[in-house]
Amino acid sequence: MLLRFFLMGLDRKAGIVLAILAFLAVVVPAMTLWVPADSPFHLSIFTVSLLGKYLCFALLALALDLVWGYCGILSLGHAAFFALGGYAMGMYLMRQIGPRGVYGNPLLPDFMVFLNWKELPWYWLGFDHFWFAALMVLVVPGALAFAFGWFAFRSRVTGVYLSIITQALTFALLLAFFRNDMGFGGNNGLTDFKDILGYDIQADTTRVALFVATVAALALSYMIASGVIGSKLGKVLVALRDAESRVRFMGYDTESYKLFAWTLSACMAGVAGALYVPQVGIINPSEFAPASSIEAVIWVAVGGRGTLAGAILGAVLVNMGKSYFTGALPELWLFALGGLFVAVTLFLPKGLLGLGAQLKAKLPGRKASTLPNAQPADQKGA
Amino acid sequence: MSAESTLLYLDGVSVSFDGFKALNSLSLVMMPGEMRAIIGPNGAGKTTMMDVITGKTRPDTGTILFEGDTDLTRLREAAIANLGIGRKFQRPTVFEPHTVWDNLELALKAPRRPLKTLTYAISRDDRSRIEEILDITRLSALRSRQAGSLSHGQKQWLEIGMLLAQDPKLLLVDEPVAGMTDAETEQTAELLCSIAGKHSVIVVEHDMSFVRALGVKVTVLAEGSVLAEGSLDAVSANSQVIDTYLGR
Numbered sequence: 001m002l003l004r005f006f007l008m009g010l011d012r013k014a015g016i017v018l019a020i021l022a023f024l025a026v027v028v029p030a031m032t033l034w035v036p037a038d039s040p041f042h043l044s045i046f047t048v049s050l051l052g053k054y055l056c057f058a059l060l061a062l063a064l065d066l067v068w069g070y071c072g073i074l075s076l077g078h079a080a081f082f083a084l085g086g087y088a089m090g091m092y093l094m095r096q097i098g099p100r101g102v103y104g105n106p107l108l109p110d111f112m113v114f115l116n117w118k119e120l121p122w123y124w125l126g127f128d129h130f131w132f133a134a135l136m137v138l139v140v141p142g143a144l145a146f147a148f149g150w151f152a153f154r155s156r157v158t159g160v161y162l163s164i165i166t167q168a169l170t171f172a173l174l175l176a177f178f179r180n181d182m183g184f185g186g187n188n189g190l191t192d193f194k195d196i197l198g199y200d201i202q203a204d205t206t207r208v209a210l211f212v213a214t215v216a217a218l219a220l221s222y223m224i225a226s227g228v229i230g231s232k233l234g235k236v237l238v239a240l241r242d243a244e245s246r247v248r249f250m251g252y253d254t255e256s257y258k259l260f261a262w263t264l265s266a267c268m269a270g271v272a273g274a275l276y277v278p279q280v281g282i283i284n285p286s287e288f289a290p291a292s293s294i295e296a297v298i299w300v301a302v303g304g305r306g307t308l309a310g311a312i313l314g315a316v317l318v319n320m321g322k323s324y325f326t327g328a329l330p331e332l333w334l335f336a337l338g339g340l341f342v343a344v345t346l347f348l349p350k351g352l353l354g355l356g357a358q359l360k361a362k363l364p365g366r367k368a369s370t371l372p373n374a375q376p377a378d379q380k381g382a
Numbered sequence: 383m384s385a386e387s388t389l390l391y392l393d394g395v396s397v398s399f400d401g402f403k404a405l406n407s408l409s410l411v412m413m414p415g416e417m418r419a420i421i422g423p424n425g426a427g428k429t430t431m432m433d434v435i436t437g438k439t440r441p442d443t444g445t446i447l448f449e450g451d452t453d454l455t456r457l458r459e460a461a462i463a464n465l466g467i468g469r470k471f472q473r474p475t476v477f478e479p480h481t482v483w484d485n486l487e488l489a490l491k492a493p494r495r496p497l498k499t500l501t502y503a504i505s506r507d508d509r510s511r512i513e514e515i516l517d518i519t520r521l522s523a524l525r526s527r528q529a530g531s532l533s534h535g536q537k538q539w540l541e542i543g544m545l546l547a548q549d550p551k552l553l554l555v556d557e558p559v560a561g562m563t564d565a566e567t568e569q570t571a572e573l574l575c576s577i578a579g580k581h582s583v584i585v586v587e588h589d590m591s592f593v594r595a596l597g598v599k600v601t602v603l604a605e606g607s608v609l610a611e612g613s614l615d616a617v618s619a620n621s622q623v624i625d626t627y628l629g630r
Contacts, residue, residue, distance in 0.1 A: 248459040
C-alpha cells in the first residue's frame with residue numbers, strides 16, 4: 001500500500017526532480033572528495049555546505065508550497081517550524097560538546113554556566129540521544145502546528161487573518177527565544193558544535209554526508225508531498241482551496257484536511273531546520289524573524305506555487321542570487337528581493353515553472369483551440 | 383403532526399440578522415421521496431431556509447429534525463451532509479482546476495475522513511457509478527475536460543451530477559435554471575423529475591414555467607414564513623399570494 005502511495009505521485013515531472021537530486025547526491029560528493037584539489041572539477045567544502053544550505057531552504061519552500069499552493073493557506077510564519085526543528089537538533093549538538101566547552105563543565109552547556117544555572121532544565125533531558133532529538137525535530141513543530149491549526153481552522157480563520165496570526169506566532173517565538181531564562185541561549189543561540197553521531201562536524205566527510213542526507217530528505221519529502229497531492233486527499237485540498245464551503249456541504253470535514261496538510265508541512269519544515277543547523281554551525285532566534293518566513297514565500301512565488309518542483313527551483317535560485325548579491329552589492333540585496341517579488345507577482349503569476357504554459361497561451365489561436373469555453377470562467381475569476 | 387414518518391421536519395424556526403427576521407416561525411414538512419418547489423419574493427427567506435437545514439446558519443429558535451429523530455441544529459455542515467443532505471447553490475460551484483471526472487469522484491459517496499481519502503483507490507463499482515452519472519448528465523464526452531472550461535449550463539449539470547454522485551436522501555436545489563436557455567431549462571426539469579422518487583428534492587426557483595414543468599406541490603414563502611401551500615394552480619389563485627408575490 002505504501003509503495004502504491006509513492007507510485008501514485010510519480011509522473012514525468014517527479015521523475016526529473018528525483019533524477020536531478022540523485023545526480024547531485026552522487027556527483028557532488030565525488031567532486032569534493034575524490035577529484036584532486038587542483039582540478040577545475042573540484043568542489044570546495046565551502047561550496048558543498050552552501051549547496052546543502054540551499055537544499056534545506058528548498059525543503060522549507062516545498063513544505064510551504066504544500067499549504068500555500070494546494071490549500072490556500074498563506075503562512076507568513078513557516079520559518080518558526082524550521083527554527084524549532086533547528087533548535088531541537090542544536091540541543092542535541094550542544095549535549096555532544098560535553099566537557100569540551102569553554103568552561104569545561106561536563107554537565108551544562110556554556111551559556112548555562114555563564115548564567116549560573118546549577119542543573120539542566122527538564123526540557124533538555126533526553127537531548128543527549130540522537131534518536132530522541134530526531135523525534136523532537138518532528139514532534140515539536142508538528143505539535144505546535146497541530147495545536148495552532150486546530151484552533152485557527154476550527155474558528156474558521158482564513159485568508160489574510162490567518163496569515164497575520166501565523167506572522168504573530170513566529171514573532172512571539174522570536175521574542176521568547178531572545179530571553180535568556182528560556183534556556184535556549186538567548187540571542188546568541190546555540191553554537192560551537194563539535195560532533196554529530198560521534199563524527200567531527202568540521203570534517204570534510206561529515207559535511208559531505210550532511211549534504212547527502214539533505215538531498216535524501218528533500219527527495220523523500222518530495223515523494224511524500226507528490227503522493228499526497230496525487231491522492232484523492234490532494235484533490236480535496238485543491239477543491240477546498242477554491243471553494244471551501246462547497247467541499248463542506250459535500251460532507252468533507254475541511255478543518256481536518258487542512259490540519260493534516262498543515263501539520264505534515266510543519267514536520268517537513270522542522271526536518272529542513274534540523275539539517276540546516278549542523279551545516280551552518282549555529283541556530284539563534286533570528287531564524288524566527290518574520291522576514292525569514294516572508295523570504296520563503298518569495299521563493300515559492302518565484303518558482304511557481306502549487307507546483308512542488310517550482311518551490312525547490314525558486315528557493316535554490318533566489319538563494320544563489322542572495323549569495324551573489326550579499327557578496328558583490330550587499331546594500332542592494334533587499335531592493336532586488338523586493339523588486340523580484342513585485343515583478344513575479346505582476347508578470348509571472350505562475351512563477352518560473354508556469355512560464356512555459358504562459359507563453360503558449362499568449363500565442364495566437366493556441367488558447368482558443370485548447371479551452372473553447374474559457375471565457376465565462378475567466379470573467380468569474382476576475 | 384408527528385415528526386416520526388417525515389424526512390424533514392421544521393417547526394417554528396426563526397432566524398434574525400441584526401433585528402431583521404429572515405425566518406419567522408417557519409414550519410415545513412417533507413415526506414420521503416417527495417419533491418417540493420419553493421417560491422417567494424426576494425428576501426422571503428428561501429436561501430436562509432436552506433442555510434439552517436444544512437448547518438450554515440444556526441436558528442435562534444425552533445426544531446429541525448431529519449428522518450424524525452436527528453436534530454440538525456446541533457450538527458456541523460460536514461456531518462449534516464454525511465447524513466444524506468446535499469445542496470446545490472445558486473451560482474454553480476464546481477471545482478474548476480479538476481476534471482469533470484475528478485469532480486464526480488470527489489462527490490461520490492465514499493468514506494470522507496482524510497486517511498481514507500489518502501489511501502483511496504477507485505473501485506470497479508465507483509467507476510461504473512461515475513460512468514452512469516456522466517451518461518445521465520450528458521457529460522460523457524467531456525470527462526477529461528477541466529471543469530473551469532465548461533459552459534454555464536454544463537457546469538450546472540455537472541453540479542447536479544455531483545449531487546447524484548453524493549447520493550443524498552434529500553436534495554436542496556437553489557435556482558437550478560438561472561441563466562439557462564429554454565432547452566436547457568426543459569432538460570433540467572426532466573432530470574430533476576427523474577431524480578425524485580429515489581431522492582427527496584426541494585427546489586427553490588423564480589422561473590414559473592420551470593415550476594410548472596416540474597408539476598409538484600408548491601410552498602410560497604413570504605417574510606420568513608409559509609404563506610400558502612398546494613398545487614401551483616391553487617397557490618396562483620390565492621389572493622394573498624397574488625398580492626405579495628405574483629402581482630396583480
